[in-house]
Amino acid sequence: MTTDIDAENAEFLTLLHAAMRAVRREAGERLGRARTTPGQYRMLRALAHCDGPQRPSALACMLDVAPRSVTSKVDDAEAAGLVRRLPDPTDRRATLVELTEDGRRTLAAVAAERETSAGTLLSRLDADDRHELIRLLRVVADEPGPAPGRAHEA
Numbered sequence: 001m002t003t004d005i006d007a008e009n010a011e012f013l014t015l016l017h018a019a020m021r022a023v024r025r026e027a028g029e030r031l032g033r034a035r036t037t038p039g040q041y042r043m044l045r046a047l048a049h050c051d052g053p054q055r056p057s058a059l060a061c062m063l064d065v066a067p068r069s070v071t072s073k074v075d076d077a078e079a080a081g082l083v084r085r086l087p088d089p090t091d092r093r094a095t096l097v098e099l100t101e102d103g104r105r106t107l108a109a110v111a112a113e114r115e116t117s118a119g120t121l122l123s124r125l126d127a128d129d130r131h132e133l134i135r136l137l138r139v140v141a142d143e144p145g146p147a148p149g150r151a152h153e154a
Helices: 004-033 038-048 056-063 067-079 101-122 127-141
Strands: 083-088 091-099
Touching (some): 004 038, 004 101, 038 056, 056 091, 067 083
Antiparallel strands (some): 083 091
16 A cells, blocks of 8 residues: 555655656756766866876776776866876876866866856746745755755855
């Protein structure tokens, strides 16, 4: 026998998956225009948040993926001119990876489109509903909200 709670749980998961499909579809189109993939984009973002070039093993840890996965992402990004490999000055057997100017431009372009696509998805809601959705998603995701006294972060 299905209870109301079971039906509610099932509907929650169904709707969450549908929302994520819409987000992935938008992201796929956005990243396709930038000639990058979601995994490659995550790697580029991780590099952009570092203080300098990184070893592939450090990138693998940051991204929580297998080192061989990072190697293929670096290979593809290097072929596209988004990153470059450098010799590690402290270990001549190792290499470092850094963003190129093309990689930085790609990140900026994707960030601009990302805001547009999020706006497209959220445009179905009025401002109060958007803030409430974000608040509820923070609760479900166990993520902290904005600091007291600060405006809504969206």
